[in-house]
Amino acid sequence: MNQTTHSQRDDLRSEVRLVRGALNRLRQDLIVDAFAFRPMLPLDDARMTGWSWVPGRLRRHLRWAPHFALAAVAAVVFLGISSVLARSSPLDFVFTAAFSFLLAAPLALTLFRPIGAFWLSGGTLGLAMLAYVVTGSGAEGYGIGFATHTAVMVLVVLRTRPRLAAEMWLTTMAATGVMVLLVPHRVSDVAALAVVTAFALVPAAAIRAWREERRNVVETRTATAEERSRRTLLEERALIARELHDVVAHHMSVIAIQAEAAPYRVKDTPPELATSFSTIRENAVAALTELRRILGVVRSEDPDAFADADPEAPQPTLASLDSLLESVRGAGLIVEAVITGSPRPLPQGVELSAYRIVQEALSNTLRHAPGAEARVEISYVLGGLGLRIVNGKASRLAKPSPGAGHGVLGMRERVQMLGGEMTADHTDEGGFEVAAFIPVSATPGAAEGKTA
Structure with a gap:
């Protein structure tokens, strides 16, 4: 009870x-x-x-x-x-x-x-x-x-x-x-008036509820798109950091090797000079270790993400452009390459970014413009490197792409990182054009191939 x-x-x-x-x-x-x-x-x-x-x-x-x-x-x-x-x-x-x-x-x-x-x-x-x-x-x-x-x-x-x-x-x-x-x-006659007003208010409430729901959906989609774009941007930056790590690691390795070998190239090396070279080598090795550890944290939640990676794996440059073009031709893309100016050694970061931009632009052509022809123009000018990748109109319907759709974002991030400028837009003929200019300073370090 x-x-x-x-x-x-x-x-x-x-x-x-x-x-x-x-x-x-x-x-x-x-x-x-x-x-x-x-x-x-x-x-x-x-x-x-x-x-x-x-x-x-x-x-x-x-x-x-x-x-x-x-x-x-x-x-x-x-x-x-x-x-x-x-x-x-x-x-x-x-x-x-x-x-x-x-x-x-x-x-x-x-x-x-x-x-x-x-x-x-x-x-x-x-x-x-x-x-x-x-x-x-x-x-x-x-x-x-x-x-x-x-x-x-x-x-x-x-x-x-x-x-x-x-x-x-x-x-x-x-x-x-x-x-x-x-x-x-x-x-x-209140009952009749109550029914009439109810029939007037119910549709109004339904319309307002539908408008609020649609607005919430739009806001959610906008927030999702912004979050996806931000996440993709971070992923692209992490990828660029991984590739630049190989570039920096190469130079730091050269510094460490030269510092270790320098005392043996001079007879009766003073102890102070030998100690300085030893310190340079130790700092270079420590910098390499710290660089790899920090980059592992940036790239993934595992601090040892690159423990099994090969640090000596070469990164592609513009010298590998012919193999890239043959690869996309094998996939069915008709592409021609035009190089103007006098090819010269460029900083490794510039070479790598230029190669990736061409690669991404041609990949986008294969995905979004099947059957179209493409043209790659590389211009070696006094102040830097010019790139132009343009494709024509697709000859057949493109299949839905499983990618995130942010390839242009990654290319733009690479160019901005190197202080360059880039444009990407549709052409009047229905194709797409990517044009970029990467400045290269005329310093001794820029022509590293001459110092080898």
């Missing part, structure tokens, strides 16, 4: 909490800051896509079209109500104009203070009902007031959130119900 009583008490407390929560939401939605300024924003670019043929200056004004339209509707409603009441009511002109204004103004007020418009419209409806109950005349004003109040509630729902439809409907019907209980013989 006690257990049953406790269960009933718990159920009662749960119901009380639900009611209290509903009343609290009702207070927050309809009472707290009811007349706060909540302006409706003009149309954004997404909603103006179908108006691209309109001149720019006029299109800026069209962003405010909903505001102008609603203000015009409110003005028409004011004139119409004034005309109807003037013919059917013996009241003077001033009172009729004031009452018509109170009925029509909430329609325009929904643009700026939607909740306040609901209360103003509801108060005007209450005055109309009270006048009808007291005087027994003015049924037209009572009916028009209910129609305008329903329109205001629909506009408020479309401007705010779906749940306000139920809250405003319940509030309106509760106030009307009180009037019915007080004067039942005067107000007898």
Whole structure:
């Protein structure tokens, strides 16, 4: 028995909490800051896509079209109500104009203070009902007031959130119900009005809910795309870091070997000089170890990610371009290469990045432009290296690619890392062009092949 009583008490407390929560939401939605300024924003670019043929200056004004339209509707409603009441009511002109204004103004007020418009419209409806109950005349004003109040509630729902439809409907019907209980013989058509307003508010709430859901989906997709782009950018940077590691490791290895061999090339090497060379070698080896350890952390969660990798594996350069072209030709791509200027040794990082850019551009051609022809232009100029990879229009439909679709991002990151510039865009013939310039300083270190 006690257990049953406790269960009933718990159920009662749960119901009380639900009611209290509903009343609290009702207070927050309809009472707290009811007349706060909540302006409706003009149309954004997404909603103006179908108006691209309109001149720019006029299109800026069209962003405010909903505001102008609603203000015009409110003005028409004011004139119409004034005309109807003037013919059917013996009241003077001033009172009729004031009452018509109170009925029509909430329609325009929904643009700026939607909740306040609901209360103003509801108060005007209450005055109309009270006048009808007291005087027994003015049924037209009572009916028009209910129609305008329903329109205001629909506009408020479309401007705010779906749940306000139920809250405003319940509030309106509760106030009307009180009037019915007080004067039942005067107000007898409330049930029909309740059904009509419900049928008007339900579609409005559904439309608002659909718009909110669509907006959430767009925001989620945008956030996902940004996160994917950011993740791809980090992956590309990590890949570049791995490749540059091999370049730096080569030079550091040369430093270590030269420092170790230098004392044996000089007879009677002073102890101080031998100690300096030993220190140089130790620092070079330590730098190599630290570089590989840090790069392992960047590349993966495993600090020993490169423990089994071959540090001596050569990285491709422009000297390997012929084998790359033969590979893509074997895959069915018709490609020609044109080299202008005098080929010369370039810094290893520049050679590697140039090779990867050509490789990625040709891979994109194979994936996205099947059947198209491609052309690779490499220009050795005084200030650096120019690259241009262009392909024609696809001759057949491209299959969906399983890649992330951020190859251009990786190419751009490589060029920017070396202080260069790059453009990638569609051509007028329907193909795609990648053009890049990588500056190369004319320093002795740039021509490393001459110092070997």
